[in-house]
Amino acid sequence: MIRKVGMKIISIRCIAQDTFEMILENNFISNYAVPGQFLHLQVGEHSLRRPISITDCDPSRSTVTIIFKINGQGTRELSAYQVGQYLNVLGPMGNGFPLHANSTALLIGGGIGVPPLYYLGKTLREMGCTIISVLGFQDKNHVFYENEFKNLGKNFIVTNNGSYGESGLVTDVINHVHHFDYYYSCGPIPMLRAVSQELKERRGYISIEERMGCGVGACYACVVPTKDGTNYKKICKDGPVFVAGEVKL
Amino acid sequence: MTRLTTELPGLALKNPIMPASGCFGFGREYSDFYDLGKLGAVIMKAATGNERLGNPTPRVAETSSGMLNAIGLQNPGVDKIIANEVPFLAQFDTKIIANIAGSTLEEYEYVAQAFNQTNKVHALELNISCPNVKEGGIQFGTDPTMASRVTEVVKKASNLPVYVKLSPNVTDIVSIAKAVEAAGADGLSMINTLTGMQIHLPSRRPIIANKTGGLSGPAIKPVAVRMIYEVSKQVQIPIIGMGGIKNAEDVLEFLLAGASAVAVGTANFQNPFVCSEIINELPQVLDKYGFNSVQDAIGKGIVA
Numbered sequence: 327m328i329r330k331v332g333m334k335i336i337s338i339r340c341i342a343q344d345t346f347e348m349i350l351e352n353n354f355i356s357n358y359a360v361p362g363q364f365l366h367l368q369v370g371e372h373s374l375r376r377p378i379s380i381t382d383c384d385p386s387r388s389t390v391t392i393i394f395k396i397n398g399q400g401t402r403e404l405s406a407y408q409v410g411q412y413l414n415v416l417g418p419m420g421n422g423f424p425l426h427a428n429s430t431a432l433l434i435g436g437g438i439g440v441p442p443l444y445y446l447g448k449t450l451r452e453m454g455c456t457i458i459s460v461l462g463f464q465d466k467n468h469v470f471y472e473n474e475f476k477n478l479g480k481n482f483i484v485t486n487n488g489s490y491g492e493s494g495l496v497t498d499v500i501n502h503v504h505h506f507d508y509y510y511s512c513g514p515i516p517m518l519r520a521v522s523q524e525l526k527e528r529r530g531y532i533s534i535e536e537r538m539g540c541g542v543g544a545c546y547a548c549v550v551p552t553k554d555g556t557n558y559k560k561i562c563k564d565g566p567v568f569v570a571g572e573v574k575l
Numbered sequence: 576m577t578r579l580t581t582e583l584p585g586l587a588l589k590n591p592i593m594p595a596s597g598c599f600g601f602g603r604e605y606s607d608f609y610d611l612g613k614l615g616a617v618i619m620k621a622a623t624g625n626e627r628l629g630n631p632t633p634r635v636a637e638t639s640s641g642m643l644n645a646i647g648l649q650n651p652g653v654d655k656i657i658a659n660e661v662p663f664l665a666q667f668d669t670k671i672i673a674n675i676a677g678s679t680l681e682e683y684e685y686v687a688q689a690f691n692q693t694n695k696v697h698a699l700e701l702n703i704s705c706p707n708v709k710e711g712g713i714q715f716g717t718d719p720t721m722a723s724r725v726t727e728v729v730k731k732a733s734n735l736p737v738y739v740k741l742s743p744n745v746t747d748i749v750s751i752a753k754a755v756e757a758a759g760a761d762g763l764s765m766i767n768t769l770t771g772m773q774i775h776l777p778s779r780r781p782i783i784a785n786k787t788g789g790l791s792g793p794a795i796k797p798v799a800v801r802m803i804y805e806v807s808k809q810v811q812i813p814i815i816g817m818g819g820i821k822n823a824e825d826v827l828e829f830l831l832a833g834a835s836a837v838a839v840g841t842a843n844f845q846n847p848f849v850c851s852e853i854i855n856e857l858p859q860v861l862d863k864y865g866f867n868s869v870q871d872a873i874g875k876g877i878v879a
Contacts, residue, residue: 328847374844537634542607542847
């Protein structure tokens with residue numbers, strides 16, 4: 327169930343180049359959001375809300391963590407919000423990742439697609455899963471949450487220019503990881519395309535983003551064609567998580 | 576009869592507020608937020624003869640005080656809408672207006688006949704103004720002769736009152752309005768979006784895959800108010816006004832300009848409760864500006 331709530335900003339900090347972590351307080355969202363869901367944030371007077379995925383939830387403190395990257399005017403203004411201010415939020419939005427207890431999960435994230443995988447990994451870990459994460463970033467300055475993912479299990483960092491961790495693309499690393507039951511991937515479309523091609527024999531889930539309107543499934547803005555191209559899925563309502571191979575990237 | 580009621584052909588409305596076509600789907604999503612029976616009416620997303628998949632993405636882009644969209648009339652086709660969507664909306668104590676689109680006269684005729692047979696739809700909104708598809712009706716909306724021809728066909732195809740949705744992308748909207756009035760339109764719905772474009776600087780490409788899209792939101796409100804004002808002085812049929820309405824004061828402005836009811840579009844995306852909130856606020860706004868009722872305010876703008 328989606329509600330419109332006010333979320334108080336508890337902290338905001340820059341964690342990598344143009345990348346901010348914000349901790350928000352709200353009892354309802356922190357209790358009900360599941361890994362893979364997102365918040366639809368109202369920034370200033372902008373006509374459209376900003377969909378931002380959930381990085382973590384802590385019901386004991388009523389907090390929800392988000393991570394966003396400055397990518398335009400809206401996210402730039404969001405980064406200037408101060409502790410104590412309230413954000414007008416719709417959430418939790420969309421469907422989360424299917425969770426398989428006691429399995430081995432390979433998490434594959436790219437850039438600003440990394441954040442939802444943290445809440446996922448933490449939740450799976452609590453369900454007895456073994457976590458392996460492969461996280462790709464542009465370069466050293468864009469890397470974030472390395473320690474957080476290391477606390478969940480084996481972790482590989484990949485940078486395009488090799489300035490930190492392995493050099494290249496996430497697909498260069500996942501080739502060497504064979505022992506897992508499910509993969510979970512979020513990142514730019516070209517990365518998701520390469521990952522789902524590379525792992526087409528394996529079971530997995532992908533989470534995708536698109537310019538969004540209403541966020542609730544009414545406006546038909548954020549659609550993605552199904553595999554056979556004869557229909558569309560709504561990313562905001564049917565997704566943002568899809569079974570790998572279900573939609574055409 | 577209460578102070579919010581308004582009466583248009585086929586539409587005795589409990590209040591003048593309805594969500595605009597294309598901004599509310601078929602109501603399901605918003606029924607999770609409030610009782611749709613609170614609304615004066617619901618205008619459904621456009622129906623075409625067969626299913627349409629719409630345009631490639633991105634389909635939306637934010638602009639200053641508004642947004643561009645080029646969805647491209649994605650819809651499951653009129654038969655599926657009648658089978659799956661109309662019964663859902665019919666559960667609520669509200670009026671249902673079906674927006675109909677097509678690429679040929681025959682397609683408009685087919686869709687109008689289909690809705691006529693349901694006995695659950697109270698009026699048709701004739702979409703001759705979608706700017707986002709090559710064959711989606713705007714060719715009928717920018718020429719008075721074509722506009723009156725399609726209006727005649729749809730009037731003949733059904734017994735339902737027909738509200739013709741006008742395009743603002745014309746030189747002389749009054750001549751189109753008069754043409755469709757003469758062709759038998761029961762009312763007008765205005766305005767549809769204004770064609771616009773936005774270029775993404777890093778890639779030097781239009782943000783919207785369709786290149787151009789329809790501009791909506793508060794940015795177009797003054798254009799809508801001006802056009803409704805001009806048209807309402809020249810026709811006898813009532814107008815459902817729309818274009819950037821966000822609150823009850825905007826509603827009063829449209830009533831003063833000459834609208835008999837209003838539709839709220841883009842504002843639903845920012846605030847899914849907006850129609851419900853406007854209905855709550857409208858009595859206080861009427862009080863504030865000295866009107867007893869919605870009826871009292873229609874066409875009462877003073878332009879010396």
